[in-house]
Amino acid sequence: MATSRTILHVDMDAFFTSVEQRDRPELRGKPVVVGAPPDKRGVVAAASYEARKFGVHSAMPSRTAYRLCPQAVFLRGDHAKYSRESERVMMILRQFTPLVEQVSVDEAYLEATASLQLFGTGEQIAREIKRRIRETTGLTASVGVAPNKFLAKLASDMRKPDGLMVIRDEDKLDVLRPLPIGRVAGIGKKTEPMFHDLGIHTIGDLQRFPVETLRARFGVWADEIKARALGEDDRLVEPYSETKSISNETTFEKDVSNMDALERAVRELAGEVGRRLRAEGVRSRTVQLKLRWGDFTTLTRRATLPEATDDEGRIAEVAMQLLRHELSEPRPVRLIGVGGQNLLRSPRQLDLLDRGSNRRDDLNRAADAVRARFGAKKLRRGGELQETA
Numbered sequence: 001m002a003t004s005r006t007i008l009h010v011d012m013d014a015f016f017t018s019v020e021q022r023d024r025p026e027l028r029g030k031p032v033v034v035g036a037p038p039d040k041r042g043v044v045a046a047a048s049y050e051a052r053k054f055g056v057h058s059a060m061p062s063r064t065a066y067r068l069c070p071q072a073v074f075l076r077g078d079h080a081k082y083s084r085e086s087e088r089v090m091m092i093l094r095q096f097t098p099l100v101e102q103v104s105v106d107e108a109y110l111e112a113t114a115s116l117q118l119f120g121t122g123e124q125i126a127r128e129i130k131r132r133i134r135e136t137t138g139l140t141a142s143v144g145v146a147p148n149k150f151l152a153k154l155a156s157d158m159r160k161p162d163g164l165m166v167i168r169d170e171d172k173l174d175v176l177r178p179l180p181i182g183r184v185a186g187i188g189k190k191t192e193p194m195f196h197d198l199g200i201h202t203i204g205d206l207q208r209f210p211v212e213t214l215r216a217r218f219g220v221w222a223d224e225i226k227a228r229a230l231g232e233d234d235r236l237v238e239p240y241s242e243t244k245s246i247s248n249e250t251t252f253e254k255d256v257s258n259m260d261a262l263e264r265a266v267r268e269l270a271g272e273v274g275r276r277l278r279a280e281g282v283r284s285r286t287v288q289l290k291l292r293w294g295d296f297t298t299l300t301r302r303a304t305l306p307e308a309t310d311d312e313g314r315i316a317e318v319a320m321q322l323l324r325h326e327l328s329e330p331r332p333v334r335l336i337g338v339g340g341q342n343l344l345r346s347p348r349q350l351d352l353l354d355r356g357s358n359r360r361d362d363l364n365r366a367a368d369a370v371r372a373r374f375g376a377k378k379l380r381r382g383g384e385l386q387e388t389a
C-alpha cells in the first residue's frame with residue numbers, strides 16, 4: 001500500500017472584498033460587491049460575507065445582486081492589487097514546500113508529506129500558514145488538511161471563514177456519508193437529477209451503489225465518481241502547470257443574434273487567446289466556446305483537436321463550428337467566450353530549427369513581436385479589419 005499523503009488546500013476567504021475591507025475601514029461590516037456596476041451588464045466577481053447573507057454570490061449578474069442587496073457598496077475592484085496580495089500569500093505557502101499548485105488567484109494545494117519532518121503535523125502547518133497569512137496580509141484563509149486533493153478542498157470549505165479542518169483517512173467515509181452528492185466535484189445542477197433518479201441523494205448512497213450500474217449510466221466517469229464517494233483521489237499536486245486554461249469573454253452592451261457580429265466577436269476573442277497561448281509558450285488541444293443567452297442560461301461546448309494549436313485562425317474556426325451548431329436558429333446572445341484548455345508546452349526550439357516550414361506560426365510570432373513593440377491596436381489581421389474603424 002502506498003504511504004499516506006498529507007495535502008493542504010488553502011483558500012482565502014472572500015478574497016477581493018476582504019482586501020477592500022482591509023484597506024478601507026469604512027467598508028468593514030458592510031455588504032461589499034466587487035464586479036460590474038449594478039447599472040451595467042456583467043457579473044459579480046466577489047461578494048463579502050455581509051452581502052452573501054442577502055443571497056449575493058459570484059458569477060451572478062450585478063443587476064440581480066443590486067436587486068437583492070441595494071445597500072451594498074459596488075466596486076470595480078483593483079485586480080493588480082489582488083494579484084500582488086495573491087503573490088504574497090503564495091510566497092508564504094512556498095515557505096513550507098516547493099510543491100504548491102496554485103489553482104486560482106486565491107486558492108492553492110500543497111503537497112506537505114515531505115514537510116512533516118520539518119514543520120510538524122498537517123494541522124500544525126495549517127495553523128502556522130494561517131498565522132503567517134494573517135500577520136503578513138491582514139487577511140484570513142481557510143485551510144483543509146487531508147490525504148488527497150478532493151478531501152482537502154472539501155475540508156477547507158467546511159469551516160469557512162477562517163476555518164481549519166482536518167479529515168483523517170480513517171474518518172473520511174463518515175465525513176462524506178451525510179453530504180449531498182453535489183459536493184462531489186463534477187456533479188452539478190445538471191447532473192444531480194440523474195443521480196436522484198437512481199435513488200442517490202447523499203455521498204453515502206453513492207458509496208453503497210454498485211459501480212457497474214453507474215458505468216451503464218455514466219460511462220468512464222462512473223469510476224471516478226465512485227472513487228470520490230469513497231474519499232479516494234490519486235491526483236498529484238502539480239506545481240508547474242500553473243496555467244490550466246486561457247480564455248477570454250465579452251459581454252455585449254445589447255444582446256446580439258446577428259451571426260456576422262458573433263463571428264467578429266469570436267475572431268477577436270480567439271485572437272487574444274492565440275496571443276496569450278504564444279506568450280505563455282503553450283498550445284491548446286481543446287477549444288471551448290461559452291455562451292450566455294439573453295435569459296442568463298449559460299452553456300459551454302468543447303472540441304478536442306487532433307493536434308494542439310496556438311493559431312488564432314484555427315481556434316476561431318473550431319469555435320465557429322461550435323457556435324453554428326448551437327445557433328442553428330437565431331437566439332439573442334448576451335455573453336460569448338472563447339478559450340483554450342488542455343494546454344501543452346510548445347516545442348519552441350524545434351520551431352526555430354524548423355524555420356519556414358510553418359508560415360502561419362512565423363506570421364503569428366512576427367505579429368506578436370510587432371504588438372509587443374507598438375501596442376495591440378497597431379496591427380490587425382485581415383479578418384479583423386472591420387473592427388478598426
Ligand SMILES: [Mg+2]
Binds near residue numbers: 011012013015106107
Ligand atoms: Mg476563496
